[in-house]
Amino acid sequence: MRIGFVGLGVMGRPMVDNLIAAGHELSVYRGRTEVDAYVCSSAKEVAERSEVVILMVPDTPDVESVLFAPAGVAEGLQAGSLVIDMSSISPTATIGFAELIEKLGCEYLDAPVSGGELGARSGTLTIMVGGRPEVFERAQPLFDVLGQNITLIGGPGAGQTAKVANQIIVGLTIEAVAEGLLFAERAGADPAVVRQALMGGFASSRILEVHGERMIAETFEPGFRIRLHRKDLGLAIQAAAELDLALPNTAATQQLMSAAIADGDGELDHSALYRTLRRDKI
Template sequence: MDIGFIGLGVMGQPMAGHLIAAGHQLHLHRVKDRSRPLVEQGGLAADSARAVADAAEVIIVMVPDTPDVEDVLFGPDGVAEGLSPGKTVIDMSSISPVATRDFAARIAEAGCAYVDAPVSGGEAGAKAASLSIMAGGAQADFDRILPILEIMGQNINLVGEVGAGQTAKIANQIIVALTIGAVAEGLLFASKAGADPAKVRSALMGGLASSRILELHGARMTDRTFDPGFRIALHRKDVNNALEAARSLNITLPATAQVQELFKACTAHGFGDLDHSALIRALEMMSDHEIGG
């Protein structure tokens, strides 16, 4: 199949690589030095999103934020200008559910299908093709693209209509952010109280507090390995989407609002490009204590 892929960053590059390895012809936009190997593997570089949409049956978008998706789809030389009836757009970015429904309606006017399919699993999951994929769209559209999604992920679910995938991703990001915060507070407490936080983490892995975040991000905190991963700046964006959606739904997310302040503090101190496990740096500064320090 001819597949378009727009957005070849930390996540997009390995995802596109799996599709090429599976035998699909990929049309690539935003090829940079880091993603040049995709062309060497057989991908075709395109000079615009419009050119990608014109050449491909399915167009995948994997860019950072809502405005980026809108620009790729509807900006000058955007995807919408290259669409013809029967094509499918898959947005695998993490963006606003409200904007997603609007984008889908505009794509439908061109006689094309739209599925939002954000992912969870980070760079490691993208490289291992083990991403969790939360999809929103019509059942028939989901069934048609499922073989493509299965090349990039393992836990793949149609959550509901268009926008439901983004809603599920926001829920995921709330839970992940709060759990990172809980792990950070627990390890900071252990360290300040005189215990070895790495040994405390190992002990907790055998009990009810055990989690993938304690396992992976707890180790990042104790080992001080904060290379992304998933950047604080991006997680802050996702939590902002959560809080904006909560306001529109007239619900309260007090713990989510609190963890957003920690992300803001990290960003203000220049940690926005670090892995989101570096959230602990905000707590360490507030407590004047670095774990293991």
């Protein structure tokens, strides 16, 4: 396919590499590194050259700007084009974006991902999709290149809703692992040995396995930055307010992330919350 891609960051760049390796023709915009693709001067040009446009940008205002600002994607779309937003943004805003794109005679999917940079590089991302089933089927070959666990959740916005739920669970679990390992350390046990023991019990999780190891080794190169995760928990709190729903532990974890950012750790991996909890010792 002729694919346009906007956003060549930590996640976007390896996703583009995988699409190129699968034989697709790529046109890109917003990238700081060299890539084996046609580099466009605007998001509009990306859309003009593509039958499918994929977005992977940081936040809701970024998606809105890429789509609808002057020289944006919407100005370059042709009838029947497909826009796939793989960013993590507001579910409510996503529904509005989908309606506007469909009024142009085009199709829209929200398809946020989980799996971090490692999943993007290996093509093993979890992809949560919102949109019409027939549009999902059209995009399935591309999703198969980028991920392994691919699920159509529901209509427009449903993918973003699933991603917000994912970020709540991941964020709170990282915080729980950090507290548990810090408790073990302060109580005089070797946290590495404690982690290994817990991996064989009911507390075992992918986060204890991967992020627990990062906490113990204090290797916090970003797979997913604290600053972006705080943004995602902000989306959860905003949506919860609209639903009159209390998410007290989500709010507390977001505040811990704010403390990490205030300490200068916002660009570190979200496992660096461990540093924030033990800051008085560092």
